[in-house]
Amino acid sequence: MRLLHLEASGRPVLTNFHGKPIPPYAILSHRWGDSELLFEDLGSEAYKEKKDGVRKLKFCAKQAAEDNLQYFWIDTCCIDKWNNRERSRAINSMFRWYRNATRCYVFLSDVLVPTATDTYQCNEWEASFRASEWFTRGWTLQELIAPVSVEFFTREGWRLGNKASLEQLVHEITGIPLAALRDCPLDQFTTSERMTWANNRQTTEEEDSVYCLLGILDVAMPVSYREGRENALRRLYIEIEATSSAPSIIPFSQNDHFVGRESQLAELEAKLFGDKRTATTLAIIGPGGTGKSQLALELAYRTRQKNKNCLVFWIDANNVDSLDQSYASIAQKLDIPGWADEKVHVKQLVKRRLERERVRQCLLIFDNAEDISRGSSGLSVAREVNLADYLPQSDLCSVVLTATDINTAMRELAPDTAKRMLENYLDIPISASEQQQLEQQQLLQELSYLPLAIIQAAAYINTTGVTLQQYQLLLERQNEHTPGHSSKPSEDKEQERTTKNPVATTLFISIDEIQRSNTLAADYLFLTACVAQKDIPLDLLAANQPGERESAVNIISRYALITRRPADSALDVHRLVHRALREWLQQQKQLGQWTQYAITQLYRVFPDNDHQNRSKWRRLLPHAKHALSYSCAGLDGGDRSNLLWKYAMTLFSDGQYNEAEQLFVQVMETRKRVLGQEHPGTLTSVASLASTYRNQGRWKEAEELDVQVMETRKRVLGEEHPDTLASVANLASTYWNQGRWKEAEELDVQLDVQVMETSKRVLGEEHPDTLTSMANLASTYWNQGRWREAEELDVQVMETRKRVLGEEHPATLTSVANLASTYWNQGRWKEAEELDVQVMETRKRVLGEEHPDTLTSMNNLAFTLKSQSRDMEAFSLIEACFQLRKQVLGDEHPHTKSSLRALTQWQSSLIMNESNAKKLADTTIRSSA
Template identity: 65%
Template sequence: MRLLHFNHSKRLVSTDFSGKSIPPYAILSHRWGNSEVLFEDIGGNTYKKKKGYQKIEFCAEQAAKDQLQYFWIDTCCINKWNLRELSRAINSMFRWYRDAARCYVFLPDVSVPTAADIRQEPALEASFRASEWFTRGWTLQELIAPASIEFFSSEGRRIGDKRSLEQLIHEITRIPVKALQNCLLDEFTVHERMEWAKHRQTTEEEDEVYCLLGLLNIFMSTSYGEGKEQAWRRLQIEVEAADAAPSIIPFSQNDHFVGQELQLAELEASLFTGKQTTMMAITGPGGTGKSQLALELAYQTRQKNKNCSVFWIDASDADSLYQSYANIAQKLDIPGWADEKADIRQLVKLYLSRKGSKQWLLIFDNVDRINLGSSGMSTALGAANLIDYLPQSKLCSIIFTTTNSKITKRLELQEIVELGEMTPDVARRTLQNYLKTPILESEQQEARPLLQELSYLPLAIVQAAAYINTRNTTLGHYRLQLLRQKEEARERSLVPSERRLQEYGTTGPVATTLLISMNQIRGSDPLAAEYMFLAASVDRKDIPLDLLEAPSPREREAAIRILNSYRLVTRRPAESALDLHQLVHSALRGWLQKQERLDQWSQHATSRLLRVFPDHNHGNRSKWRRLLPHARYALSHEVPKEGKGDRIDLTWKCAMALHTDGRYDEAEELFVQVMETFKRVLGEEHPDTLTSMANLASTVLGEEHPDTLTSMANLASTYRNQGRWKEAEELQAKELGICSRVLGEEHPSMLTSMANLASTFRNQGRWKEAEELELQVMETRKRVLGEEHPDTLTSMANLASTYRNQGRWKEAEELDVQVMETFKRVLGEEHPDTLTSMANLASTYRNQGRWKEAEELQAKELGICSRVLGEEHPDTLTSMNNLAFTLNGQGLTSNAISLMEDCCGLRAVVLGPRHPFTISSREALATWQLEAMEISVQNNT
């Protein structure tokens, strides 16, 4: 849970209390406006300009009056770019409101210019009764959950509290007075609690159901796009299953499911038949209904076996897998599920593998590869190999859905169900089920050839039915469009058309139905069509709405609803994102390619991503992790020369983000691309080149321009690396003076300049001057950025280094411990910065002769490096080298020699035999071996 407070500099600070004791806090209940302060705004300096900042000031001031330092506001206390955090927040919201010391309700549509008693002012009471706050779905739990609620007008004047306004609130909401007095909700039936939300409204129809989850004490994953009725049905199943085994099925049961009865029976008969985990697969081409068959099996199993838990797992990529496992851990309340450092996947695997009486059915959907790549959730998670996280128990059955037949060969499967095209009769029933109106007798003859044209493919039938429903057209008319499109394609061959979408080689019924719908959308809603073209140019999953430009949020939402009505996208309002089906995505890309417009849209996507993609500041980590797949997908498409500028800038941003995230190999690949481009354009880097660039920047842009200061800093860095300390110092001092004058003493660039100059002093052994600057940088960063900000921790580490070099071990140790523990908490134990801080503290211990403490820390660091980075990574070898020295310092010479021999061998292979590190390791090894021989000779004599 994150809480806000203002520090001594009146700067808004967000603190994460995960894993820590949560202090008393106030919480705000309000309605969202169009200019709210968001989580990502807090790290910058522009949040005060947003209209929503008024509510933050109000909440902080009111909390201070109630002697509360911390407060919570949903707009900026939830990192909505972090899907795991968002999911946890949605299911924790009721508890957070319940546990708040104070709840303030801010009513912008109720005005109280002067102090007044609502019970004696008819106009004020009428305004209070009419407030939209009482009509919204999500504010229901915010009214019921807290023990203390106070209502405030748009001017921030107190109107009253829940107790004093109890009767009036009862009259407005029809909620029993007893419920308003915070009695146990179990005293009211589920039906009674559902009735409280009956006349409340939500932006998304499904939220009319989801807003009840906290009141009913139910964990149920959201599935926007299922519709209110389906959401109600899922909720009803959860309510009825309160005493049954816990399950997570994020989709409602498909009322349109027909056919595949034999395959369904085949799968049911094979469940829980093995001595170990029973594993089966549903295979077939895309769009043949694999997921729908698995979904029907999930519901049938749950209905027939109340003692079996059913969990649906999205296995399309590492992040989705992790999120699914996190939901299971939270649902089962597995010990450690809330620990940010824990590998949730292993926790779930071990929990489901243990002996017990319950059965588990796991459905891994969209398994197109076993190795899912690296997870963006946390660099500590590393690559995800699906096989590593499969439970082993005779009480566990697993179903995989996949289009990849090679995967079925890698898994030891007891059963494989292959799906192909439907029979004509099943296809007809499927079409009828998806159409809003019955197929008339006169249309029966049209249905047969239409379904034949659609190859009896479920996805194509669903999209055709969606078009017919949306356009209110007939089967005959739709079939004519299919035939006309094929005829035009034959006539025009491969000649591009600017006015109509044609199939042009994007074969298959899904492509045909897609393009018919797109032709209609292009004419009626160009904005919706543009969204589809942009979506085709980025990764098909989790496309953030931030990428979709629109004159207003209302127009963007309208365009998305149109695409959803044609079944071309899947909406994810909770995550503010969209998904495209794989076949839809590839068909649209194929059409753009044939139209010679894929380059244009790839460039457009790159430019849009460049504007949205954040800098590599640690506070933006969740945002860049979600945008990275889209950026890298867009960059994977080569564009003409004129589009290179944005590509280079976006590539650089991606590289910096990856490097900050500790994903060095991926970052290196992108850095090389950027470097090679600059080499071709600017020539090789040279100090003289950098000097001329700095002079040019100063002449053209002016000495105080940010680009000029950057050039000066780069040149000073080059001087430092060459050991040209005097020249570096002169340039840094000049840069520091300009920064101080132009940016101010507390600006981040100013502090960076000071830190760089301190580094120059430190490298010259000018410890006193370095210490003075480093102390100033550290204290300022603590005050401005907060004690847990990476830049603050870096400045603390630099000061500790200065202390170490002066032999001031106690002072160095205090800082080293603080830095290491904070990095562990903020970034995780396996983050590169954490590992560096462990190495620094171990060095401090070693220099004090505290060998055992140093050894324990270094052994732990080496273990993490080996696991996360690999045994041959240079950082792992450095850890190995350092531990060998510590072992030797304790007189454990044989152990030290053995470890250093391994280190020398690996360094020779990885770095080369003549690398300075390889040579230094060999020299140490030779010295120890000689000393060991001498001791052996002495002992023998």
């Protein structure tokens, strides 16, 4: 849980209390407006522009201070909504967070008072209070009931009373029993009674009218915003009834339109659960659009209905993050001790728990299992994942995988099944007349009995009101004007059954109609073709008014061309639709134009590489990669180059140095050509490329660029310019990494003192650049063995960074790690160990387990343990560090070789005294400031 507090300067600061005792805090209840402060806004001065959000934040901070509370919580800016796992966990924790708050302040933005006095007559504000929309919203229901202390304030911040003093009035407005308002245990009320409290309350998304009851009903279930209110309600009832049966997670409602496939279902059930059980792991394989996930979903529901004692868990295997999020949900559902601890490996917790099951069967369904090797969080470098690492080794655990067979042609449904599917998806029933039955048969033949094409055709017919015969004529005309598809492999390597692609044909028909009815909807559709197909943020869809965007998105949703993801403020496009859209744009010679537009929109929303934006940039990376991968003359301009720069910087921050290098070279060459070789922007790109070489252990190449940048900046900017001094520091760092101590020291001592004093005078003692210069001087003292002087500066930098940047900022963690290395060199190993563990665990959580900085922490902790003669612990850790460095950095990286040397020496002799340990070429690593 994150909490806010204000510094003396009035700047809001977030503190993460993961794994720590949570202090008393106040919490805000409010209705969202158009100018709310968001999590990513707090990392820069941009937050000041959000006037409504700033007003609420200041109000909450002021009230908390008056109640002697340092910390407070506001949903808009305390949850990183770009982080899917965090957002999911927050939704399930919300009721508890409100319940545990010391004070809850209700900010009624639509309640005004006629006078600015402390005392009001009831009739002066009661009418406005009764009419407040706060009482009509779904999510504010739990915010009224959960906290013990609820206080109501007007827009101006005047206190009207609290839940106790206004209970009769609140009871009359809401109909909630007085006992519930007086914090009577909610299990004293029936389920149906609690559900009536939400009657007549509205939510932006229809499913939220159900989800807002989860905490009140003490139910935990996954949210699935595309399911609709009725399906969400049905799942809620299942969860309520399931309190006496085995826990399960099926995030989607049973498909009322599901038809056929009975023989396949029977075969799956027999192999997994029958008397002559023949398999524990099965795969449902087929091309996109053939209903693999729907078949697996039907299997999940039938298994649960037939065997109440069977655990059934649906796992999104689309990527590593979604896998981990699914396992975290399972751990929470099973209430495994330690599931909420950020330091534990949830995957291992769940595996061990399921392997210990001796009575109950378990069914795990991994949906989209073929995609998990495509990388975590959209990072450009694929993180290979062995699915076996996620599978429990138990005879009672059955596993079903859905995956696309990219070498298999698109397969059609059986004619009878296709017929029932079309009838289920059409709003108007097909009559039994011979004519309509014939038209239906002809239409299905034209659609090749392919499920996705049938769904799109039905959506068009439902939306426009055309007849089956009219739609068939549209198909015939479209096929006449659509050239045959290329025999070359498609982008996703799926091959088509014939030159006729019914999914593309139905799409092209829908495009024609959408272009006629709503040009903005068509624009959105074309933009989706130029970015990655999944998790497309609505932020990319520009509109003059929010209502325009919502209307346009709803239109393309009605044509079954996208899938809404309201919880993520995003949408998905089926891979076959995505491919066909690109083909259509190529036919119209518009793919380059729309790719350029997508790049412009991406540059508009893509964040800088401040660590607080990490979740946001990780979700945008696959879209940037997709758009930037398109090569076309005329796409070399400003927005593309600027997006490349942002993309490269975020990859660098994520430790993806090889990928960042390729992009930095592109940016550097473009800037040289457009801006000139001595332009500050060009030199910055060269310096960044040099930093990438340093992090790859390519010291000579880094040195060559460092010298070039330093000399040019001296001539162009002057010897005392901050950028010039930074380039000198970079060169010194390169010398130091090559073991050229004397050359490094000659640059360092003079430079660091000069830079530090200049920074203090010009920027101030707490400016990040000043702190960096102090840290650099501390590193120079450290290299010279002047431990006490280094320690004094290390402590000062660490404490200031904690206060200014926050305890989990990467720069703060670097300063903690550097202090630990100073302790290590003084033989203060227990103190060093405490800091090493803290840094390693935090970096795992914030940066990821495979980030190079995390691996440096593992290395340092291993040496600290070795120095305390804890040989087996040290050996185990350095072995893990070596394997990860080999995977992430490569065999030839100096850090990989360092780990290998240590591993070899420790393996040959697990008993090594302190003096021998210090003879190793590399011991603890002092990080760059």
